């Protein structure tokens with residue numbers, strides 16, 4: 001089914017209004033990982049619910065309970081559910097996205113206020129936290145609803161929405177809700193879903209649209225080393241006591257080498273090496289070392305071999321060191337021995353790795369290495385959150401529909417990619433509903449998600465909105481089984 005021209009025209013003529021809506025969303029600093037912003041995540045849930053409602057979607061806010069963050073008991077933001085269309089002759093697509101964002105501060109090195117959408121008139125770039133991850137894509141779906149509601153056009157498929165506000169911090173509470181909901185059978189909000197579509201990742205480069213059929217999983221760890229009862233004067237106590245930070249740095253330096261090899265025995269070894277056919281797949285993708293350099297903003301690739309670099313992101317595990325809580329980081333030179341420090345690191349997982357089979361290796365290794373230090377400090381290793389990796393069958397009608405929609409909107413065939421990031425709920429949907437999941441990215445590889453100066457190109461927002469709508473039309477054109 002060709003996408004109706006009036007829908008495509010509507011998207012073009014309403015560009016400024018769509019950008020205005022994205023600006024409203026970016027202005028809500030819905031940072032899920034910061035307790036001080038929890039009320040903003042709730043505000044963002046209400047904003048999104050009202051957007052859905054005004055375009056005829058039946059909505060429900062689901063209370064996901066409470067959790068503890070930084071010693072504080074907090075209410076989890078609600079999941080925003082939506083339902084529109086109940087035509088038995090049409091397919092039903094479940095759309096997932098998230099309305100929370102990563103933290104951002106001007107002092108991190110942003111050139112623009114992160115929670116204000118700044119439009120660069122010359123380049124068409126829309127800068128702001130969440131513009132690409134994931135407020136732009138979520139509002140892309142809202143734009144599609146807006147167009148159909150305003151034009152009084154029926155949607156080509158039935159749609160169910162599930163938007164969450166904790167994706168950037170481990171999707172707490174969501175899995176339990178989905179599993180309980182699915183058990184309700186005919187009464188479930190997800191009853192009758194034929195496929196799931198998620199727009200929450202990025203093209204590989206800046207030129208070629210992509211369909212994504214894999215995600216890495218994640219295991220996020222906190223290793224706490226504590227010793228003295230309080231912070232100490234380094235002149236008074238230096239070389240007299242075991243220092244927590246010294247122990248922690250020694251441990252963290254044993255996790256990964258500068259070439260990216262994971263040093264925890266058994267972790268890298270779990271993953272079988274690629275055969276020649278698989279290597280070829282990566283060699284053939286439209287990607288250059290320069291693409292990595294442009295998106296990283298520096299010439300710092302681990303290798304000069306494009307296939308190795310791509311496999312590093314798509315089919316290998318990686319271990320990244322993120323930070324040390326409790327360490328002195330301010331200006332000037334404070335001569336302190338911190339009493340308690342917590343190192344944060346995560347491992348991106350690929351099949352057959354799961355948090356279940358990797359966590360014990362990590363915890364035992366850290367405990368053994370700590371014992372070798374002969375320190376009188378104490379250590380505690382904790383898994384903060386985790387999610388399994390996911391790989392989908394892309395020879396499926398949903399991917400075929402997305403392929404046709406991409407060709408129609410962008411006049412080019414999409415890349416088929418595996419994403420290095422994680423969206424833990426993807427596997428939950430795939431397993432609990434037993435249906436195919438498609439990742440249909442809107443943004444480009446250089447959008448800088450999670451980074452400073454995150455942006456979404458206006459053309460990706462507008463063409464991306466057309467793509468999401470066209471995908472629904474292509475799905476609608478297929479026969480309902």
Ligand SMILES: C[C@H](N)C(=O)N[C@@H](Cc1c[nH]cn1)C(=O)O
Nearest residue numbers: 133167168169170200201421422
């Ligand atoms: C790919 C997606 N847009 C994303 O950014 N996911 C996060 C999920 C996460 C897990 N722990 C913390 N955040 C990611 O891959 O980092």
Ligand SMILES: [Zn+2]
Nearest residue numbers: 098133134200
């Ligand atoms: Zn995201």
Ligand SMILES: [Zn+2]
Nearest residue numbers: 133168449450
């Ligand atoms: Zn993210």
